[in-house]
Amino acid sequence: METIVNKDTERWDLVIEGRSSLFDLKFREVWHYRDLLMMFVKRDFVSFYKQTILGPLWFFIQPLFTTIIFTFVFGNLARLSTDGLPQPLFYLAGITAWNYFADCITKTSTVFKDNANIFGKVYFPRLIMPLSIVTSNLVRFGVQMLLFLGVMGYFAATGADFRITSAILLFPLLVLMMALLGLGLGLIITAMTTKYRDLSFLVSFGVQLLMYMTTVIYPLSAAPDKYRRLIELNPMTGMIEAFRHAFLGKGEFSAWSLGYSALVTLIIMVLGVVIFNKTEKNFVDTV
Secondary structure, eight states: OOOOOOGGGOOOSOOOOSOOOTTOOOHHHHHHTHHHHHHHHHHHHHHHHTTOSSGGGHHHHHHHHHHHHHIIIIIIISOOOOTTSOHHHHHHHHHHHHHHHHHHHHHHTTHHHHTHHHHTTOOSOTTHHHHHHHHHHHHHHHHHHHHHHHHHHHHHHTTOSOOOOGGGGGHHHHHHHHHHHHHHHHHHHHHHTTTOTHHHHHHHHHHHHHHHTTTTSSOGGGSOHHHHHHHHTSHHHHHHHHHHHHHHSOSOOOHHHHHHHHHHHHHHHHHHHHHHHHHHTTGGGTO
16 A cells, blocks of 8 residues: 655754755754753763863862962063952952853864764764853853952951952853954854864964963053053953953943954854854855
8 A cells, every 4th residue: 555645744853954045054053952062061971070180170270370470470570460469369369260261262163174063973063062162161150259259358357458349240141242252253264174184283272372472471551552552452351451440449431442352253254154054054065
């Protein structure tokens, strides 16, 4: 007996198409695969700390040791200004914010190269992978924020001159902006590395250089006039200055600088998604 199937009445849970709009972000599919997103987040933690002695304690050790080194080199030897703030507190504020952005861009920039085997065999929204990186880094950022708040409590007990301002209400916005900026730049870089492998070697080095063009180790008020405008063009400068102003009451925070950072972040994020969507259709042929 021959079974006749009416194609007009067939209903599919998922339809995979070879062509789609560059601006089609597939948010519905991302939500449908949310369990996979959490699985990738868990995988990142397990794979990174597997066979390590200290495990998650590295969340605290890395920023703490970096703060000590910055305090010795830039605070005591170079004697750079910290806007009157205790040196460890000033540097830890910049390091905490910068680490989240740097981790997002560095780890997202190798998504295509690191997951070529998975992408070539199984279908799922490719945006899941970079989103899982940003999410797992957010957990690390939260743990390092606890360290920062603990150091704040210590210096508050010693009578240090700093204060929490009303700008702290912008903290969720600052975290979102840092995540989107790192994600957008990472998507652009990972798309380019499918053809130009050399870029993957320059990412870590470039991020370190970019840190010195951001107000991580010095306040914007101490920047020479001839370089000040160039430093302000870096969107991370406005975010870090706003971060310090929110928690420590110091920093050249303004609506203009934060608005500029938000605008640049939005442009880079949209551009990154467009390039990522275009590249994901045929990257397996070039990786």
